[in-house]
Amino acid sequence: AQSVAQPEDQVNVAEGNPLTVKCTYSVSGNPYLFWYVQYPNRGLQFLLKYITGDNLVKGSYGFEAEFNKSQTSFHLKKPSALVSDSALYFCAVRVRRGSYIPTFGRGTSLIVHP
Amino acid sequence: NAGVTQTPKFQVLKTGQSMTLQCAQDMNHNSMYWYRQDPGMGLRLIYYSASEGTTDKGEVPNGYNVSRLNKREFSLRLESAAPSQTSVYFCASSGGLAGGPYEQYFGPGTRLTVT
Numbered sequence: 001a002q003s004v005a006q007p008e009d010q011v012n013v014a015e016g017n018p019l020t021v022k023c024t025y026s027v028s029g030n031p032y033l034f035w036y037v038q039y040p041n042r043g044l045q046f047l048l049k050y051i052t053g054d055n056l057v058k059g060s061y062g063f064e065a066e067f068n069k070s071q072t073s074f075h076l077k078k079p080s081a082l083v084s085d086s087a088l089y090f091c092a093v094r095v096r097r098g099s100y101i102p103t104f105g106r107g108t109s110l111i112v113h114p
Numbered sequence: 115n116a117g118v119t120q121t122p123k124f125q126v127l128k129t130g131q132s133m134t135l136q137c138a139q140d141m142n143h144n145s146m147y148w149y150r151q152d153p154g155m156g157l158r159l160i161y162y163s164a165s166e167g168t169t170d171k172g173e174v175p176n177g178y179n180v181s182r183l184n185k186r187e188f189s190l191r192l193e194s195a196a197p198s199q200t201s202v203y204f205c206a207s208s209g210g211l212a213g214g215p216y217e218q219y220f221g222p223g224t225r226l227t228v229t
Contacts, residue, residue, distance in 0.1 A: 032215045043118070043204055043220035044157075051215040090156065094215075100145075100164070101172070102218070106156035 002027040004093050006105035013081045014113050021076040021108045023091030033074040034092040034102065035065055044090060050074060061085070081112045116140055118221035120205050126227045127195040135190040135224050137205030145208045146188035147218065148172075148180060150201040157204070163188055195228045202226070 003026045013019045025031060032051060036044040048059025055067040065076045076089060088109050094102040121136045139146065148160040159172030161180040169180050177199060179191045188207075192199060202225050206218040 034217055036218075036220075041223075043222050044206075044218070046217040046219065049215065049217055096215075100214075101147075101159060101162060104157040106154065 002103045004105040006108045008108050010109045012111050019078050019081040021089050023074045025093040027095045029095045032094045035076050036090045038088040083112045086112045120221035124225050131195050132193050138187045139207040143207035143209040147206040148190045149204045197228045200228045
């Protein structure tokens with residue numbers, strides 16, 4: 001079984017400040033981990049993924065995520081938030097062997113205040 | 115390169131009516147998926163197709179049927195629409211062999227209201 005938790009429904013941050021959107025996961029085995037962003041009235045867009053290797057993954061639009069195996073976390077980060085980063089963010093996990101269907105978290109709404 | 119396209123963008127149905135949501139991708143992807151998105155529920159998988167010629171149920175398949183018409187197209191049919199099927203529907207695709215570390219590409223969505 002696999003599951004994802006995004007413990008915060010909403011994250012508020014001031015423009016220019018660093019942001020973190022949290023994600024924890026549970027899988028039986030090694031995971032593939034993904035972050036997606038959804039802007040209003042749009043489909044999800046892929047941001048970044050962790051496959052193996054370096055625990056710090058860099059993605060689109062200046063986002064990065066840190067894989068922490070001991071804490072089973074994959075938090076999304078950005079050093080300096082922009083108002084245009086305001087959107088809904090989804091974390092997804094997929095076990096490497098077995099089912100190839102990802103499980104999505106419920107999403108975290110990021111609001112960046114000017 | 116249009117990516118994943120969906121039609122229609124909006125639809126209003128009366129209870130009991132039927133309709134088909136169309137999805138096509140031009141990325142030569144093997145796998146295709148149908149999700150529904152409801153407030154506070156995240157994304158829930160309805161059906162998926164790992165490759166041309168195969169389809170499998172996801173988390174919430176009741177009330178839906180699918181057809182993988184060819185490698186490009188994957189349609190979702192509501193035979194007798196119910197108000198509980200009011201939702202936003204997303205089609206997605208992913209490339210490579212099933213089981214690989216491939217991200218999904220999503221269409222723009224279909225907003226369906228059943229009255």
